[in-house]
Amino acid sequence: MLDTARIRQDFPVLRKTDCGELGIYFDNAATTYKPQTVIDAVMAYYTEGSVNIHRGEYDRSFAISEAYDAARAKVARFIHADPHEIIFTSGATASMNLIAMGYAEAVLQPDDVILTLESEHASSLLPLMRVASKTGARIEYIPLLDGGRFDLEAYKNALHDRVKLVAVAHVSNVLGYILPIAEMARLAHSVGAVICVDGAQSVPHLKTDVTGWDIDFLSFSSHKMLGPTGLGILYGKKALLDQMDPVLLGGGSNARFDRTGQLVLKGTPYKFESGTPAIEAVLGLSAAIDYLEGLGMDAIYEAEHALKARMVQGLSTLDHIVLYNADAPTGIVTFNVKGIPAQDVAFYLNANGIMVRSGNHCAKVLVDVIHTPDTVRASLAFYNTPAEVDRLIDVLRSVTLEACIAVTIA
Amino acid sequence: MNDYLNDPRIHREIIMDHYQHPHNRRLSEDPSYLKAHMASESCIDDLTVMMKIENGKIVDVCFDGVGCTVSTASTSILTTLTLGKSVDEAKAIIAQYYTMIDLKPFDGEVLQEAVAFQNVGKQANRINCATIGAKAILQMIHEKEHHDEK
Structure with missing residues (x-):
């Protein structure tokens, strides 16, 4: 206890x-309150670090870069993923928009189906609705039981071979029910669909095992799990992330480019992280995960x-x-x-x-x-x-x- | 101004009554009515207010929709106050109402039961609820005036 x-x-x-x-x-x-250790980690960056990552040939930049990369590895371990499958974003909302624009928009064909739930958050539904209207795909809803409970049988019946994407929150932010996510992933894969999971309300409160559950994407946010605001995480299976194009381009994500527009992107996950990230938030999240794991x-x-x-x-x-x-x-x-x-x-x-x-x-x-x-x-x-x-x-x-x-x- | 309008217990009763039994709670199918759909961006308030102006007079004003106690009761009271008034009188009532919401000295004789909301301006996050009906009425009056000028 x-x-x-x-x-x-x-x-x-x-x-x-x-x-x-x-x-x-x-x-x-x-959002959750923050423990002193998280606040200290953020403060320490500004009082003792305060330099950019992956840029400078000087000791402090190396040290902060190392701490930043270690945080990515820690997030990966926390949800049972590989560090190369962890993308830092500006929030869970940005993570879900990245799935919609970077993945769904590229793969969905007219009359393909996105299967989701009526209890989903606007940050999941709205990007999906836009991608549906852009690609000609349709959104279908898994019927909920009266009162909003999930029904596995209804999900089985709602799956068919036009379903290419299943998008659900592991825990609903309104009703708090936990979905049988591993079973749902297995069933989604059996019709050839990819499953993307909104973990904003689950990762802070339950053990997360993306590998054990075999889910394809997971988005969640730092500030709902004791960490700083302005930071989200997108987990994606490496093969899926490799085939995706980044939505944002800029410094940090490219390996080289020339005046004619020839661009070579870095590999996953760096190709998705253009611009200077919320370094202090990532270091704070690392402390938040330590705190959660300590309990x-x-x-x-x-x-x-x-x-x-x-x-x-x-x-x-x-x-x-x-x-x-x-x-x-x-x-x-x-x-x-x-x-x-x-x-x-x-x-x-x-x-x-x-x-x-x-x-x-x-x-x-x-x-x-x-x-x-x-x-x-x-x-x-x-x-x-x-x-x-x-x-x-x-x-x-x-x-x-x-x-x-x-x-x-x- | 009647003394009973200074009693907070009376204020509560006025608001309770107008929330539980709103006046003019109906919509019109008549296409000659003006219409203002007021949906709050931050809360559940989603009210439609309708108004018919003839010869410079508000001959009907009514509303329906979903709202909290403050938005429902204030809209009920303001439709009651402006119904049958000239457009100029209605504008004066709404202006006094906004003055009161701004916590400035107001004319209780003009505002009648609306004085129940005289302190709501102290609660910054309820001002939108208290002014949703006033905003709708003013918007329709302006629309009518703009239309008549053409």
């Missing part, structure tokens, strides 16, 4: 929370699952709460208060020192599946405590429409 009291000492923001200076943070699916991903999953179960248990005793994903195992709890718009509930919780998200959580297509335009989402992290969960339930126990209005117009 994780020692939450000790863990909270590692996070400057949580030390302030525990002193009563800051509220309870239940918006971890949006252990299984222990993190167990802690978050236990907190989620406690929250669900507490909320189910309240008649005025509608829960949308009581049975989802990860730390995402999606609910509404009967008769009160989600935004007003979130605003009321904020007035009581609790930070949650309200709205459709960038999954606008899901609205038709769970039959509500907006929800409140409380998303947990391992550093949250049972006392914080109980506080949320206490505040919600007494919430009324009038109380929500009162805090708005006070």
